[in-house]
Amino acid sequence: MSESLPFYLPQGNECGLFELAWRHHLPLLLKGPTGCGKTRFVAHMAAKLGRSLFTVSCHDDLTAADLTGRYLLKGGDTVWADGPLTSAVRTGGICYLDEVVEARKDVTVVLHPLTDDRRILPLERTGEMLSAPPEFMLVASYNPGYQNVLKQLKPSTRQRFVAIEFDFPAPDLERKVVAEESGLEEGRVQPLILLAQRLRALKGLDLEEGVSTRLLVYCATLLQAGLGIREAVQVTMIEPLSDDPEVKAGLEEVAKAIF
Numbered sequence: 001m002s003e004s005l006p007f008y009l010p011q012g013n014e015c016g017l018f019e020l021a022w023r024h025h026l027p028l029l030l031k032g033p034t035g036c037g038k039t040r041f042v043a044h045m046a047a048k049l050g051r052s053l054f055t056v057s058c059h060d061d062l063t064a065a066d067l068t069g070r071y072l073l074k075g076g077d078t079v080w081a082d083g084p085l086t087s088a089v090r091t092g093g094i095c096y097l098d099e100v101v102e103a104r105k106d107v108t109v110v111l112h113p114l115t116d117d118r119r120i121l122p123l124e125r126t127g128e129m130l131s132a133p134p135e136f137m138l139v140a141s142y143n144p145g146y147q148n149v150l151k152q153l154k155p156s157t158r159q160r161f162v163a164i165e166f167d168f169p170a171p172d173l174e175r176k177v178v179a180e181e182s183g184l185e186e187g188r189v190q191p192l193i194l195l196a197q198r199l200r201a202l203k204g205l206d207l208e209e210g211v212s213t214r215l216l217v218y219c220a221t222l223l224q225a226g227l228g229i230r231e232a233v234q235v236t237m238i239e240p241l242s243d244d245p246e247v248k249a250g251l252e253e254v255a256k257a258i259f
């Protein structure tokens with residue numbers, strides 16, 4: 001199985017914590033900025049534990065029925081179709097709700113009985129009451145940086161989860177991650193890491209969010225494919241961060257000091 005294990009370089013003890021939470025039937029909340037490795041971490045752990053992974057990217061139109069399931073019309077008949085959460089419960093899989101704060105309020109109602117010691121999923125529409133098998137696990141993530149007052153996880157919800165804080169990997173780790181993901185040698189990745197550090201230091205001043213590990217991987221991938229450094233930096237580490245000409249000019253200044 002390890003051959004198909006998605007590559008993940010741990011930042012700390014998160015792999016051990018995940019496994020412990022899974023073994024003891026505890027739901028897990030991953031907090032951290034976008035593109036720092038949360039989704040990859042869950043994919044890695046699901047494969048390591050031999051569980052199927054059901055990932056849902058939450059958005060503000062996502063309803064409880066999108067997770068649990070609905071009746072669909074098929075050739076004149078109505079047939080029940082499980083949603084991803086129900087499938088994970090039925091098969092003892094791992095359900096990962098990415099950016100859970102984005103989902104509509106009725107979603108939390110479904111999650112509550114699943115995230116305490118009852119571990120049940122009531123399906124009102126079919127009249128079923130599913131009990132989650134020991135292998136089932138609920139994992140959710142959210143980005144505290146994006147939050148506004150209207151979009152916060154209520155304490156009654158967040159206090160049902162074991163929570164781990166994520167951040168961008170430390171420079172040495174991030175260099176290894178970016179090199180591994182892009183195929184670019186570590187020596188050429190190093191200045192990108194330095195630039196990312198400097199751009200991240202601007203977060204809050206002009207930028208809502210610092211450059212992500214994901215964008216660094218994009219940049220290194222383009223460099224490895226032969227694109228020039230200036231252009232690669234422009235399209236992966238400047239344009240995606242801001243639309244404001246003044247802010248972009250500021251970022252370009254920072255980049256010019258390195259390249």
Ligand code: ADP
Pocket residue numbers: 007008009010011033034035036037038039040041169177181213214217
């Ligand atoms: P998130 O879910 O936090 O938004 P992802 O898990 O999608 O972020 O990470 C974005 C990319 O960054 C991944 O596709 C992977 O290439 C890379 N990455 C970040 N951290 C790691 C890590 N620790 N090990 C391996 N890859 C990582």
